[in-house]
Amino acid sequence: MAEIFGILNITTDSFSDGGKFLNPDDAIEQGRKLLQEGADWLDVSGQSSNINASLVSEEEEWQRVEPVIRYFVPQGVRISLDSFRPSVQQKGIEAGVRCINDITGFTYEGDRSFLKSAIQKHPELKLIIMHSHNRNIAKNKSDLTPEKVIRKIQAFFRDRRSELLAMDIPESSLCYDPGMGFFLSENPMVSFRVLQELEILKLEFPQLMVGVSRKSFLGNVLGNLPIAEREFVTLACELHLLRYKIPYIRTHNVLKLRQAEKVWNLCQEID
Structure with missing residues (x-):
């Protein structure tokens, strides 16, 4: 059974829901909704990963996510912090975050020495290494092709794994997002x-x-299908992830995925 990360973007310019949850009360209410629908984790972001988004300051990024983290952590809710800045990651861990979701794969400049002591203190801490053709900082054009994309992702994961293991981060703490x-x-x-x-x-x-x-x-493969009309195609892909028993799935619509997962599992049962 997959662990579901419910996406909670506290940003102005996320591609799907930018601006909806900037108010802390709205963000907390959305977090409650995702949990009621069956999210195992809240994946909280204060900096959009949209390629057209602008960078906010580290202070503003933290100010956006802190109220949500402070509200849910004392309730035992598992929080994943979607941030690539070491200083914000460190604050999140100190506030009770138990997963860091880094879209740069922990390559963004800054001191990450705190990760070793954080893992020693909190062995359950997860570090998600995400692959991106440009680490999502520069907006250069991708040279990836279908023929070489898997090899590129594998090489990146191997490189990042080696560096983090050299920092005495145990392999059991590492997760990977292509x-x-x-x-x-x-x-x-x-x-x-x-x-x-x-x-x-x-x-x-x-x-x-x-x-x-x-x-x-x-959207692109279906002729620029608008974002609001991508729920069914999203679910088709997520069923594919369930088929391959992907352990962690990150989604906006937790309820639909949980419903589909239940039906999918019933369809697989053998008397």
Whole structure:
């Protein structure tokens, strides 16, 4: 059974829900909703990963997410912090965050020495290494093709794993996200090749997280399908993730995924 990360973007310019949850009360209410619908984790972000988004200051990023973290952590809710800045990551861990979801794969400049002591103090802490063709900082054009995308992702994961293991981070703490949509390429077939070859990635990196929710590649392959109309195609992809037993799935619509998961599992049962 997959662990579901419910997406909670506290930003102005996230591609799907920018501006909806900037008010702390609205963000907390959305967090409650995601948990009621069956989220195992709240994946909280104060900095949009939209390729057209602007960078906010580290102080503003933390101010956006802190009220939500402070509200839910004392209730025992598991919080994942979607941030690539070491200083924000450290504050999050000190406030009770138990998963760091880094879209740069822990390559962004800054001192990450705190991770070693954080893992020693909190062995349950997860670090999600995400692959992106440009680490999602520069907006250069992707050169990834369907033929070479898996090899590129594997090489990146191996490199990041080696560096983190050298910091005495245990491999059991590491999770891996291949990135999808514009994180990989404007060509939707690059993302579909990753979905087709998930088993290859999973063999070497079993602790996979995959997020396809409302992504650009789903809209592009269907003739620029608007974001608001991508729920059904998202669910089709998420059923594919369930089929391959991907352990962590990141989504906007937790309820629909939980409902689909229940029906999917019933369909697989054998008397």
